[in-house]
Amino acid sequence: MFEGNSFGKTLDLLHRNMDVTMLRRSVIANNLANADTPNFKRSTINFESELKKALDSEEKGRFEAALTNEKHIAFDRSIDYRTVKPKKILDYLTTSDNNGNNVDIEEEMMLELENQMRYEIMVRSVANQFTQISTVLR
Numbered sequence: 001m002f003e004g005n006s007f008g009k010t011l012d013l014l015h016r017n018m019d020v021t022m023l024r025r026s027v028i029a030n031n032l033a034n035a036d037t038p039n040f041k042r043s044t045i046n047f048e049s050e051l052k053k054a055l056d057s058e059e060k061g062r063f064e065a066a067l068t069n070e071k072h073i074a075f076d077r078s079i080d081y082r083t084v085k086p087k088k089i090l091d092y093l094t095t096s097d098n099n100g101n102n103v104d105i106e107e108e109m110m111l112e113l114e115n116q117m118r119y120e121i122m123v124r125s126v127a128n129q130f131t132q133i134s135t136v137l138r
Contacts, residue, residue, distance in 0.1 A: 011129060013051075013081070014122050020047045020086045021119040027088065028112045031103050039100035042108070047086040054079040 024045045034040040057079045094102045 007129065007133070011126065014126050014129075016051075016082075016084075017047075018119060018122050018126075020045060021115050021122070023086055024115050025112070025119075028108055028115065032105065032108050032112075035101070035103040035105050035108075037101060040103060041090050041092055041101075042103045044089050044091060045086050046089050047084070050084045050087070051081060054081040054084050 027043050027045055031042045057077070058081070091102055096102050096104050
């Protein structure tokens with residue numbers, strides 16, 4: 001119903017980001033649950049940077065190369081933001097405990113708080129979008 005306009009795209013982006021925050025919440029909970037497990041490596045979720053690349057690639061007015069063969073590699077290809085998926089990344093580079101574990105409980109709790117605040121802001125943004133529609137329809 002709302003596809004193809006800025007309202008639909010905004011709602012879709014908010015929905016995708018809310019899904020990622022829920023995934024991030026479970027990853028942080030897993031990190032906290034294994035804070036004392038020997039040789040456990042913490043995980044993070046990478047999504048926002050890839051989403052930004054996709055959204056930046058959609059901008060108009062960029063230089064477009066002429067491709068004369070379908071086997072040529074396009075160096076400035078537009079990426080559909082709907083194809084971007086969150087990636088779970090293991091942190092093998094750091095070690096904070098003598099047992100090989102790299103989970104810092106204070107850092108994980110701060111990340112959880114930040115994640116929760118992001119989620120609440122997105123919920124308010126979705127509510128605001130529908131409030132605006134309701135106002136227009138009255």
